[in-house]
Structure formats: C-alpha cells, structure tokens
Amino acid sequence: MDFGGADGSPGGSGTATGYAKARAAREVCQAQLAKLELDRQKSILVRADEVRVGAFSMARKARDQLIALPERVAATLAATENPADVQRILEEEIERICQEISDAERP
Secondary structure, three states: OOOOOOOOOOOOOHHHHHHHOOOOOOOHHHHHHHHHHHHHHHHOOOOHHHHHHHHHHHHHHHHHHHHHHHHHHHHHOOOOOOHHHHHHHHHHHHHHHHHOOOOOOOO
C-alpha cells in the first residue's frame, strides 16, 4: 500500500490520499472480519479443524463398522443356502451401517 506523496516522498497532499486509502482498506478488512464472525455465529461457517475432526470420526466409525461386518454376519451367512438370501442379509447390514453413520451426531 502506498502511503507517500505523489512524488513518492512522505508527507504532502499525497499523505492525505495515502491515509484515506489506508483507512478505506482498514474499513474493508474490518467489514470482512465482521461478516466472517457473523457467519460463524450463524453456523454458516465452521472451523476447519472441527470439520477435520468430525470427518475423521465419521470415517473411523464407518471403518470400524465395516471391519466388524464379517464377524457379525458370518454364522448367519454360513447357515444360508440361497444366494438371494445372502445378498439380502449383506444389503441389510450395509444399509444399517450406512444409516447408523448418517444418524451420528455431527460435531
């Protein structure tokens, strides 16, 4: 930002113009900060670290549920002879996991 005179020297009538530009820039920045704070308070904006923690938590929950899936349905599937029933059981379990993750409380 240029705060000097028209000839590049400090002072003179250029200083007043430089001051006005600096003040206008400051006002713009303050207005932008105020808007960001308002958006944060309205929950339009959220902190990036909160989003990362929430995404990690949901991904971990999905991973844990999927890893537990074979152990949870193995006996049922072993006793099931009809391939269509096996598919239905797997689809229901996967849908249950997806619904549980979807219903999880967001941070």
